[in-house]
Amino acid sequence: MLSLSSDGWSLAKRVCFHDDELLALARSYGPLLHWNFGPVMTMKYQKDAANYLFSDEVVPFHWDGAFYKEPKLLLFYCLESEGEGGETTFSDTTKLWNSLTEVEKEECRNVTLTYTTEKKAHYGGTIRVPLVQTHPVTGDVILRLAEKVETEKNPVTLTIEGGSEGFYDRMVRKLYENMIAHKWEKGDLLIVDNFRYLHGRRALKSNMNRCFKRIQILPEVL
Numbered sequence: 202m203l204s205l206s207s208d209g210w211s212l213a214k215r216v217c218f219h220d221d222e223l224l225a226l227a228r229s230y231g232p233l234l235h236w237n238f239g240p241v242m243t244m245k246y247q248k249d250a251a252n253y254l255f256s257d258e259v260v261p262f263h264w265d266g267a268f269y270k271e272p273k274l275l276l277f278y279c280l281e282s283e284g285e286g287g288e289t290t291f292s293d294t295t296k297l298w299n300s301l302t303e304v305e306k307e308e309c310r311n312v313t314l315t316y317t318t319e320k321k322a323h324y325g326g327t328i329r330v331p332l333v334q335t336h337p338v339t340g341d342v343i344l345r346l347a348e349k350v351e352t353e354k355n356p357v358t359l360t361i362e363g364g365s366e367g368f369y370d371r372m373v374r375k376l377y378e379n380m381i382a383h384k385w386e387k388g389d390l391l392i393v394d395n396f397r398y399l400h401g402r403r404a405l406k407s408n409m410n411r412c413f414k415r416i417q418i419l420p421e422v423l
């Protein structure tokens with residue numbers, strides 16, 4: 202079992218797993234989130250994709266399960282990655298929070314965000330969430346700030362209540378200041394805390410055969 206480091210981000214290299222081994226590993230952390238395609242999603246470029254996740258576009262920062270059930274952990278297993286682009290980006294919101302001044306923290310506490318997207322893949326709907334939340338396991342502060350998704354395919358719109366002029370742009374800049382961009386190699390197995398980290402993806406550029414398995418692990422008690 203890959204032990205999760207205290208910063209909620211753990212990587213193993215050159216792992217060789219079949220689907221059943223991957224599932225057994227994921228289940229050792231908790232119950233799995235099932236979708237209409239089952240618990241394992243294959244992430245790969247699709248020509249004419251209806252959802253931008255399967256296009257070659259940038260995927261802005263978000264957390265998984267926002268429109269359904271929120272997993273505590275995400276497991277990514279890389280089957281193929283070669284060439285430029287396609288790095289997965291992670292932003293540590295607890296680190297970001299700890300870098301804020303008291304005045305900035307107070308402003309954040311008064312912000313509520315509403316996200317809306319049409320269901321074109323396995324998720325969709327409207328959610329309204331406070332920006333500042335508490336990690337259900339560690340008790341640390343986490344920030345639920347997903348970026349707007351401006352795409353032709355299935356945009357995610359954002360309405361912000363609270364915050365002064367330029368608040369969103371300032372906070373997004375901070376997300377990128379606290380970013381890790383992981384350049385994948387075949388056999389990378391990465392487990393990341395979906396409460397603490399936001400994640401996204403750089404455009405695929407020449408890395409069009411990039412392929413992953415992704416499994417979402419739920420908290421024990423829902």
Ligand SMILES: [Fe+2]
Binds near residue numbers: 263400
């Ligand atoms: Fe995601």
